[in-house]
Amino acid sequence: MTSYMQQPQSIGYWLGDRDEDIVQTIAQHYVGNNPAIPFQFRAFHRGGALQTEDGLYDLNFAARFPDAPRGSMAYAACLVWSDSERSIDLRLACYGPVELYMNDAIAYRSNTVDEVKRNHTVSVPAVFQAGWNTLFVKVRNTAAGFGCKLGAEEAKVRILHVQMPFHERNGEAGWLFSAPVQKDRFSECAPDLFGSEDVAGLDWSPKAAWPSDAPVSPFERLFGVASGKKGYAWSRLLVKTTREANVGFRGLSSGPFSLWIDGRRIVGAEQSGNFSVSVTLRSGSYDVLVESTSGEDNWNWVCEAAGEGGVEWEAPVSVKGSDDVWFYLGPFASDTVYEPSELQRLNTIFPSAGESLYWRLDRPDTWIRPYYENAYLSNKWTTSGATNFARWDYPLGVTMYGLLQAGRLLGRQDLIDYVLSHIKICTDYYEYALWDCERYGFPSVNQQLVLMKMLDNCGSFGSALLEASTELEDEGFNRVANRISSFIRDTLERREDGAFYRICAGEYAENTMWADDLYMSTPFMRRYALRYGDDSFLRDAARQFLLYKEYLFMPEERIMSHVYDFKYGTATGVPWGRGNGWVVFSLSELLEALPQNDPDRPALLAFYNELCSGYLALQGEDGRWHQVINDPTSYEESSCTAMFVYAFSRGVAFGWLEHSDKYAEAALRGWHGLTNEAVDRHGNVYGVCSGSRYSFTTEYYKEELRTVTNDNHGIGIVMLAGVEVSRMRIALSGIVPTIEGSLA
Template identity: 35%
Template sequence: MKYFNQEDSAYAVYGERDKEVIALLANRFIGENPQVPYQYRLDFTSGILCDTEGWYLFDFGSRFPQAQIGEICYGAGDLYSHEQTPSSFEVRCQGPVVCYVNGEEVFRSLPGDESYKTSAFFSITLLPGLNHFVLVTEKTEVGFGLKLRNAKPQWEPPHFLSPIPARNGQAGFVYSQPDQWNLERQNLILSGCYDGITWFPCEEYEQPQSCCPITRIFGASSHGTAALKSQFYLEEAKTVHGVIRCDTQASLYIDGVLKGEWQGGTWESEMKLSGGAHTILILCQKQPDEETGLTVLLETGGNALSLCAGVKGYEGQWIYTGLFDGNIPPVSDLLSMEKVYEGINGTCFWKADVPDSSVRIFAEEELYGKWTYPCGVTLYGLLTAARYLNREDWQEYVLEYARMTAAVYDYSVYDKSVFGYPGVNTQLCWLSELDDCGSFGSFLLEAYKYRPVKEARKLADVIADFMRNRQRREKDMVFSRNNNTMWIDDMYMSIPFLCRYYKVSGDAAYLTDACRQAKLFRQYFFMTDKKLMSHIIDLTYGKMNRIPWSRGNGWVVLALSELLLILPKEHPDYDAVTSFFLEMTEGILQVQDETGMWHQILDDPATYDEASSTSMFICAFSRGIRLGIIKEDLRLRCMTSITKAWTGMKKTVINRKGDLYGVCRGSDCSYSRSYYRQLGWRFNDPHGIGIAVLAGVEKLMLDEFLQNTVSC
């Protein structure tokens, strides 16, 4: 298969200048996925919440118990998409349901769908930008409401936003109170007009309420220390005049520096501050059934500074957390928007002066800041390249990615406990399979070597505990999946993490488990006639599918090479692991194409040239030679194969702009070869980019190794 004209290939431009090809791939990825912070949005515990399986629960029967038979409710939300892309949704109906997307009807329930007993599915094409969803459901004797989720919620978690302009930026759906169906009203809603209807969740407090925000948020009878935070911006260095009144004990911090503390009354001072953004933090005592009387004025040149909470969908100036007893979190922690805090009433995060509201964190970029196994592989490749080529900019990009995902883990657990489905680290919090944690966890520990962040080590302990005690295994302790299948992919989703966790913990049981998995996966999947691995086994039937899917075999040899990088030669399993690695090497060499590439199905040359598997085979062979495992004639064959494969990559799948072609999309499993034949490739897919970068680096490392060997 020809992906582009030869003159557009990386090889045509760069030839053997491999460092520049690696930089081309890495810079393109980083340029298209820049460092973007998480987004902070207002959401409501009284809104349409998700459960832990990703279902949005439109539970109108319990919300409106007085609704009459035949009345309807609307739910509306906007879903952002980075590009035009197909997407599938799952619906469970409790009564008739109609779904519209961008004004077009995309789903209408059938009578058999309307009892919560079965799921219905619909597929749509999401357009770039905001996609407008409207759901209409009717009350019947059976019930009132529905559940909605993405068909693969752990992979494509849909974070809906309020479509109402006055609530711009708020997270979640809005919904109406029950009423009789009206065509004119429905057409207005479909067109994006929401006037004339009361929409929930409610943004107004029930009367009467205190005039004090701290009392409104935490309750009149509560007590403890409240923390308030806001931001302001100075165009240049200025003197800021501050006047703060509080009837209770209080303290003021600007950018983490204590500026004043007092026992009650008025504090006034002049503060010289630099230009730029500043954070203001106030700690004040709240006494039971008493108002704090807190007022804040910051001004320059007689003009009041504009304060901003920095939360989308919230016009207020301050956000609040607490209440705390004597154990007030460090100011540095309170300045962070990544941490949760232990308050008097348990774990807490930031709230707004709106009823039932919370500030929530969302990872909204297409890739950056997401916890997924393809991103774990990509970042591992980028980090290895950064270290080898001394690219501090790449390394900083990768290490900051690792830090931020680890830093919000405690928050994501808290978010899940409050809202059912977290806005960050979604796949990690799903945590039911090795896919959810192993690849990214392995990268996290690799990054930990260069920037030992305590949150990363804590998170690694969570993953290690999951693998050891909760991940499904068969009686012989081999890893399996919850749907009663086994996949060779899980060698990479487990073994590299087990190896790195062994190194950081010193617990040899994890190295023993890594070796056990390698030996058992060979026992289950190795096809001796092909010297390749079958992709899957359905344990119900006890049969492998005997299809050597290319990336699956790539996962196998890459995982084995990761194990061999740290496995001592005197280890009792060393011979078994190296023997398995060499058998795989022989089988893979036999099916390499004349182009240097390997095919989507390894023994089917009619299938397309696949980039991710070719990259992984380069990596594994290079490591095998450098470790002295691949020797003599096989060594010469592998050296030739690597050169041919890397040249094939540059000619066939990497173009002059650093785009990567021919990466198989994420796979399901099948016993039919036709499934794998039609499993198409994706442009610049993260399953392949980091591995292609790693392959280039491994080729350079092998060249250097061979030069040093000859010179010696």
């Protein structure tokens, strides 16, 4: 038996069958360890290294320096922060000779095949240490090419954001690269990337400062002279007085000019010239928005403030890599009208004369850019110690669903609000992320949602979004839900019989069908059908279960194979625990929504009973199920156990199961096993298998897929199991059998 703690450490030892208290402990632990930290904003120079559609940073020196002599050298450098040790595989494609140094040690040196074979990439294993890490690239110019492309494998999942080196660029996003030089300046070792940019006398780009002959006015530097066009500037004013004080604003404009303080218009000048106004303000911080119109010959603008006790300009939002206190937006047509509340936000793209505009800084070609920089995934799908807040991925979909249901069970609006805020930051930045991807090559936020190519990218989190939409009516929720529905209906790969599968051309999973995908699709389809009255989605969801049964069902044991591999024309025959859990979990959700007179309901109900009887026969001695559910030598696994408990409890409560007393007892045994062997008194969840690939051998699942503490594949599911056990007890009105040896 796999045990992760001594009995007095388990939550079951202390709380027994107090299901709601157990669910509350797990929920509070998750929220406490994943605070609502939003996206990070950084300065980003569009003239720097952009990313390709597969997430590689394109360090193409031949395109930047077409006249560079053959044999010349150039360098690129960046910093990478990691909250804890993190292993990922880097992916590198050479244009010519390349050396890659990581933390001052050589990590890769190209060979002749790498240098001349077009479209060839190599995998470079990398371990990022906790704290700062350095990447330094050395390239040489040849007739074949000059530079390389470098990023993370599976970049939309294993995100690799980089920051500029040297203290002068502290906090700015992107790579620095040098102009070519004739002789290698770093033949012995990489430079000190935490020191000064003046290292070795190199000319580094992109440039941070305006040239000496640039116009004086920020509007003119950024937008040129555009007679009659409008631009906006946004800042915050910190008033330091301890009481009310008169704050004076004065300045000049080359055209019509308006100034708002916290949305209240203070100045409205229809002509160019000077302005001066005094306003009574209390101590505090105030949004200041300026609308300026270009004159015929210049676009000058000045705004100064002074007051008793002192005032200070500050950036409206912290932007790392910049000391600017004003953000700029434009140019717009003269008849453009916006309310301050519409403009003073960083999740919005603004249309103007056929293009889209976003806030930028008073630096050459530099924009504000949001980044997801919370918990990152490693090769094993584990995350660092940072918060998971604001990330869109499928394990967090079921985590959000679990928290939402926990909040409802417990009457905890704060838990519900936490879920809504996590989902809403993703949907609020969806339109921005689409624009960001188009503009910079690869999105800095919402990577999986924007680069939607498979069900993993959308279905699970989309299902949680639809469930959350019953708590909050939000147009952003609707927009994203409709995008996912279009993908499933119109784009997702299907077999000739209509079954979902994965083409994944050229990848290890090419031409496969995964049991997991019933969870990645049908809960969303079921909720979308109910939310928007689209019965076709409910019918399609029912059909998918019957089709998947034809490919994956193992009739002798009444369980499911994890994967069907169409390359070999056979199922793998390995019944992975969580894969089976996804199936019966999702089937129970569909049965709840499927009308009693639906033509497929009898077949689906029979399938549900077949599966449950198969799982019941394979339950382990302590109530948990095994990683490979028909192999008792494999370890007891928490996420599949929780899903079987969930499905059994719902089947008992809804009256779907024959001989329901056996399943009620099995559900309680499973819950007892989890709470006494896999959840500690602090709410930590143990024994959850890491994210998987697939194999035809059980050894892969038993030996390579090891357990992770507090893995997002399991936390939400365990909460959901507790919610349904509690509801089952209520449904049975106290006649539920007790488990011998429990503390109930």
